[in-house]
Amino acid sequence: MPASDLTVFRLGKPVSNAWLVMDAGEGPVLVDAGFWALWPAMLARLQRRSLRPRDLRAVILTHRHCDHAANAARFWSEGVPVYAHRLDAECLTGLRPPPPLPAEASATGAMCWVENHFPARVGCVRPLEDGDLVAGLRVHWIPGHTAGSVFLHHEPSATLFSGDALLNALPPFTLVTRLCLPSCDFSDDYDRALASLERFAAKRLEVRTVYCGHGPVWRGELGPALAQLLAGARASPRPPTPARPRSPRA
Numbered sequence: 001m002p003a004s005d006l007t008v009f010r011l012g013k014p015v016s017n018a019w020l021v022m023d024a025g026e027g028p029v030l031v032d033a034g035f036w037a038l039w040p041a042m043l044a045r046l047q048r049r050s051l052r053p054r055d056l057r058a059v060i061l062t063h064r065h066c067d068h069a070a071n072a073a074r075f076w077s078e079g080v081p082v083y084a085h086r087l088d089a090e091c092l093t094g095l096r097p098p099p100p101l102p103a104e105a106s107a108t109g110a111m112c113w114v115e116n117h118f119p120a121r122v123g124c125v126r127p128l129e130d131g132d133l134v135a136g137l138r139v140h141w142i143p144g145h146t147a148g149s150v151f152l153h154h155e156p157s158a159t160l161f162s163g164d165a166l167l168n169a170l171p172p173f174t175l176v177t178r179l180c181l182p183s184c185d186f187s188d189d190y191d192r193a194l195a196s197l198e199r200f201a202a203k204r205l206e207v208r209t210v211y212c213g214h215g216p217v218w219r220g221e222l223g224p225a226l227a228q229l230l231a232g233a234r235a236s237p238r239p240p241t242p243a244r245p246r247s248p249r250a
């Protein structure tokens with residue numbers, strides 16, 4: 001059994017999740033910062049807990065996509081340090097252009113168009129590497145959905161923050177909730193994302209609670225559930241890789 005439970009509040013929904021973690025380490029931290037439109041609701045939910053944006057000790061991004069990172073700049077401008085894996089940090093700070101998402105004519109095209117034309121930007125991002133410990137959360141590099149996607153694992157409570165590398169809602173909408181693999185359309189490299197999940201599963205870490213990038217909290221034994229998902233993916237043909245447009249920033 002986990003030694004302790006984390007106190008976690010869901011600040012951003014229903015588009016995407018931002019999780020307020022009260023007691024993982026040195027004080028309240030935010031895992032992901034939500035889409036722009038979520039900002040008023042996030043502020044109100046912080047206020048309800050007598051918190052201002054500047055009271056957070058850190059914003060830790062699971063990946064760079066704008067439905068998770070758009071509001072990071074607002075926290076950064078209030079003096080809150082923003083963390084992301086080095087490879088996504090390079091895109092967030094404008095050092096490197098992100099690879100474009102698939103053709104905008106697909107069913108998920110509108111969301112891809114927004115990401116391709118309005119990527120999240122932050123003035124300064126503290127880079128994370130695989131194995132780092134930030135605010136009590138262990139970084140596990142899970143490249144594939146984006147090059148710098150990470151899981152954040154709180155070992156004492158067997159809790160995982162998974163971003164979009166593992167979801168609890170069928171993409172692209174969140175009407176159907178169940179544990180599922182990342183979206184092919186929204187991923188830089190779907191095969192790499194699956195390989196990363198295989199590698200994580202092989203670590204056999206204890207995980208009983210998962211806070212995903214989309215969908216409600218998931219509770220259960222992650223090991224067997226993830227093994228079943230991966231076995232299903234191995235047994236079924238890969239979805240065709242959608243065409244990628246030229247980068248609008250090229």
Ligand SMILES: [Zn+2]
Nearest residue numbers: 016067164213
């Ligand atoms: Zn997302």
